[in-house]
Amino acid sequence: MKRILTALILGPFMTWVVFWGRYEIFAVTVAVLASLCWYEFSKIAKQTHPQIPGWAGYLPGITLLLVPQRAELLIILTALLALVLAMRGSDLSLALPSAGIFLLGIVYIFGAWRTAILLREISPAWLFFSIVINWIGDSAAFYAGRAFGKHKLAPAISPGKTWEGAIASLLFGSIVAVAILYYFIPTLNLPKALLMAAIANAFGQTGDLAESALKRGAGVKDSGTMLPGHGGWLDRVDSSLFTMPVVYILYPWLAK
Numbered sequence: 001m002k003r004i005l006t007a008l009i010l011g012p013f014m015t016w017v018v019f020w021g022r023y024e025i026f027a028v029t030v031a032v033l034a035s036l037c038w039y040e041f042s043k044i045a046k047q048t049h050p051q052i053p054g055w056a057g058y059l060p061g062i063t064l065l066l067v068p069q070r071a072e073l074l075i076i077l078t079a080l081l082a083l084v085l086a087m088r089g090s091d092l093s094l095a096l097p098s099a100g101i102f103l104l105g106i107v108y109i110f111g112a113w114r115t116a117i118l119l120r121e122i123s124p125a126w127l128f129f130s131i132v133i134n135w136i137g138d139s140a141a142f143y144a145g146r147a148f149g150k151h152k153l154a155p156a157i158s159p160g161k162t163w164e165g166a167i168a169s170l171l172f173g174s175i176v177a178v179a180i181l182y183y184f185i186p187t188l189n190l191p192k193a194l195l196m197a198a199i200a201n202a203f204g205q206t207g208d209l210a211e212s213a214l215k216r217g218a219g220v221k222d223s224g225t226m227l228p229g230h231g232g233w234l235d236r237v238d239s240s241l242f243t244m245p246v247v248y249i250l251y252p253w254l255a256k
Contacts, residue, residue, distance in 0.1 A: 003092050005120075010074065010227075010236075011135070012079065012254060013088075014116065014131065015128070017029050018124050018127050018128050018131070019124045019128065020071045023089065026117075026120065027066060027093060027117065030113050030116055030117060031065060031066065033113065033233060034061065034062075034065055034110050034113040034239070035061070035062070036059055036224075036226070036232075036233040037113075037116060037189075037234045037237065037241075038054070038057050038058065038109045038110065038234050039054065039110045039224075039236040040196070040223040040224045040232045040233060041105045041108070041109055041214075041223070041234060042054030042057060042105065043223070043224075044214055044215060044218045044220060044223060044234075045101050045102075045105065045218070045220035047053035047219060047220060048217065048218055049088035049090065049094055049097060049101055050099045051086075051090075051091070051094060051098055051217050052098050052101055052102055053085050053102075055125055056081070056085055056102075057105060057106055057170045058080040060077070060081060060106055060110075061072065061106050061110035062110070064078070064084055064106060064107075064110045064114060065110045065113055065114050065117070066117075071111075071114070071189075075103075075106075075107060075111075077105055078107075079099075079103050080100040081097075082098075082099040082100075082103045083099045083231070085098075085099070085102065086098045086099035086102070088249065097215060108113050108241065111239070111245075112240075112241040112242070112244055112245055113241075113244075115244045115245045115247075115248040116130070116240075116244050118248055119244060119247065119248055119251075122251065123256035125151065125180075125181055125184035125185055125195055126181070126247065127244070127245065128180065128181075128184075129177050129178075129180065129197075130200065130240065130243050130244045130247040130248075131240055131243075131244075132176065132177050133174065133176075133177035133200055133201050133204065133243060134140065134173065134204040134239035134240050134243055135200070136172055136173045136176045136177060137169035137170070137172065137173025137174075137204060137205070137239070138145075138169065138245060139167055140165075140168040140171070140172035140237065141161070141166060141167050141169035141205075143168075144164055144165050144167075144168030144169075145160070145161065145162045145164060145165030145168070146170075148162075148164045149162030149163075149164045149165050150164065151163040151164065153165070153166050153209075154209055154212075156206075157209050157212050157213045157216060158208075158209060158212040158216075161208075161209070166205055168202060169205060170198055172199050172206075173194065173197070173201045173204075173219050174194060174197035174201050175194075175197075177197050177201075178190065178193045178194055179199050181193060189254060192253070192254045193240070193254060196247070196250050196253075196254050199246065199250065200243045200246050200247050200250070202242070203242045203243055203246045204239035204240065204242050205239065205243055206242055206245040207239045207242025208238050208239045209242065210238070210242070211223070211234060211235070212238075222235055223235045
């Protein structure tokens with residue numbers, strides 16, 4: 001019940017922000033969500049590398065998220081910052097992995113959310129497509145897995161996930177997302193869109209597993225407790241962090 005109530009609150013709010021919110025409201029919402037995800041990511045990382053300075057990630061992260069030009073230069077500067085900060089630790093044998101984790105988190109969190117802004121600039125429908133393909137897919141996987149799941153998908157990472165649930169996510173998530181996108185863009189090439197949706201959904205499920213692997217390696221169950229029934233914000237958007245960049249990369253191919 002908590003899971004459903006949380007979705008009923010988040011769903012309409014995010015839909016409004018994506019389609020009708022002014023750019024300033026949208027940008028602030030994305031920046032807040034990205035910052036919350038970074039906070040949870042840094043907490044997970046600190047379980048094994050406590051010297052990682054989570055506080056230092058917000059400025060380079062928000063800059064990467066919102067500054068429209070020279071993203072590659074920002075990533076280089078963040079890498080240099082990561083190395084400088086890594087030297088602060090007392091155990092220098094952890095300096096290299098700490099710097100790598102810091103840089104990975106910035107790109108993983110803020111870089112992925114940057115593509116949300118880029119997708120909305122193309123059309124709010126494309127960003128909504130990138131989000132809803134996982135919202136629908138996650139629900140389909142959850143209920144299909146409970147009802148029919150027998151074959152474990154990745155037991156070492158997430159014992160509850162099954163191949164039956166993954167297939168349900170791929171089918172229902174792709175079909176519903178493309179149907180919604182077609183409503184807004186009737187000229188859509190449906191075969192290409194369905195293939196693109198299937199690829200994006202598969203990457204989204206991989207993103208879910210990737211975050212589960214991070215949590216399992218750190219010995220934590222959820223990334224946070226802010227969302228009843230879902231855990232943390234990173235738990236809720238882990239799939240989208242993989243899907244949004246993939247959709248943005250594939251969009252030119254579909255637009256031909």
